[in-house]
Amino acid sequence: MAVLNEIEALIPDLRRYACALLRDRTAADDLVQDCLERAVAKLHTYSGDGALRPWLFRILINRHRDLMRRDQRAGHLVPVDDLVTEPANAATQDAHMALRETKAAIDRLPEDQRRALLLVALEGATIDEAAQALDIPKGTLLSRLARARSSLRQMTGREGASSPRPLHKS
Amino acid sequence: MTQALTQEELIAYFEDALPPDSRADIEERLRHDPQAQATLAEWAAQNEQLQALFPDMSDDPIPAHLTATLRPTPRRRPMLVAAMVALFAVGLVGGWTGRTLIGPGPGHIQLAQAAISAHDTFVVEVTHPIEVPASDRAHMDSWMSKRIGRPMSPPDLAATGFTLLGGRILPGAQSAAGLYMYENAEGQRITLYITQQDSQNSAFRFSAGGSTQSLHWNDNGLGFALTGTLPRDALKTMAKQAYDQLL
CATH class of the missing domain: 1.10.1740.10 (RNA polymerase sigma factor, region 2, helix turn helix motif)
Incomplete structure (x- = not known):
């Protein structure tokens, strides 16, 4: 078939x-x-x-x-140990650290944010596809993604001097 | 002076979920918003990192058992063994949860807990979610009626998109309990737990265990619990349908 x-x-x-x-x-x-x-x-x-x-x-x-x-x-x-393959070529120490931080941060995201973010950012799903896959309205998906990205940014400590406007969502 | 971009606008722009005309507007405002530009760059970096962390697997050989799932060949032995192990594990879990049900005095909470444990134990089953399939309805009804000690017939919830998979018998406090499982087209499952319970007829009550919610009620010497991970309103609509048919 x-x-x-x-x-x-x-x-x-x-x-x-x-x-x-x-x-x-x-x-x-x-x-x-x-x-x-x-x-x-x-x-x-x-x-x-x-x-x-x-x-x-x-x-x-x-x-x-x-x-x-x-x-x-x-x-x-x-x-706790790392199951995901490390980047093949010896990246610089900094890049390694950044990846580790991101990985740890992803694991600490609430499950629904993690599912949404990975669908879009990793699988390249469009907003329509992801909303369908998660069975949620597009607006909900967009704010969930914004929240996921902003927590990720906070957790990886890359929230520099120009911190983003707060999202007013829990 | 252009208006600063909100996170909502920015994410819709970033994920390419804007109609063309508002896209042009956002692009224009973006030019005057360095902070938003920085956020976009950060998000792009996040995507790159995620993709580096979890590389594309299209060059990895796909394990044979995965492709075999799509093209069932003559019965695979390992599957059979796995199924038996799963069944044994379910027996253990069922036996264990059963123990906690033989506590003192019936109660709503007890009913809800039993229903939630049963739900969480069996909805994850791929091979043996139920004992008797809905296709064997006449047999299921007479068997479950006999074991529970009351005429049993699962309600039809097709109007809500859920169709009956089948049922099984579980240990209960006062009598054996029946568990019916329903599934919708997306593979979401709900269960209806029914057991004898001497209690006043009651209103619908909610209990939750983790993300699993149970809506339970008593009627005519039986306790009912409809359990799933649906929003409360959806559960309530279904419970009402079940209630009307179970009268």
Whole structure:
């Protein structure tokens, strides 16, 4: 089936996103597998009008929500060591530090902000696609993104003399 | 003097979510707003960092079990083993949660807690979310009625986009409990937990455990809890539909 080929072509994107969310490759691939199984089972509900990507990400995100809920109850421990590949070439110490800071900051973002930011900034989803995948209105998504970016900026200590105007949102 | 750009305007501009005419306007104002320019540069740097942290995986070989999911070949052994392990784990969890339910005296909170634990345990199941599928409805109804000790028939929530996956039996305080699971097109799941509970007929009440919310009520010697991660209003609409059909 043509749709299955399209889904297969999106596996690398799903894996990267899952990896960024979970910070553990095995867990990420498990999540992707869950998502694919669910997608195949739900294929008849897919409308087939080209919105496959947000549809798939939506399934993945729903699975991730379920997973986080279960792990919270089980007293899930977040791995402290680095599972994400370091930049291949020896970057300067500063760049390394900045990346580490960003990585730590991403992990400290509230889950909904993290999902939104990674969809847009990492996966390059458009606002329409991301709003669809997260099942929230575009306006909500935009302010969630602005909040995520501003917390990221604060946490990485790069909020210099020209600090941004506060967003008046919790 | 042009007006300073708000964060909302700026993010809509940055994410290319503006209509063309307001885009031109923002660009014009941006020229006079060095602070906004700095914010944009910072955001672009954030994107670069994220992409450096989590590199594109299109050159990584895709694990065979992932592609196999899309093209089921003759039954894969490892899947079967995984399913059995999962089932065993569920048994353990179910047994454990079961213990806490045999506490003193029934209560709303107890009902809600049991419903939320059951929900959180089973909605994550891929292989065995339910014991009896909705396709085997007649059998499910007679089996669950017998175990719970009251005529059982799950309500139809199709009007809200959720269709019945099936049901299962769980330990409960006074009688066995039934758990029905529903799913919508996006794979969101809700559960309806039903058990015998001697209590006055009651109004709808909310309880929450983490992001899972449960709307529960008592009616005619039975306790009901509709549980999910939906907004309260959505849960309430569904609970009303369930309530009307369960009368």
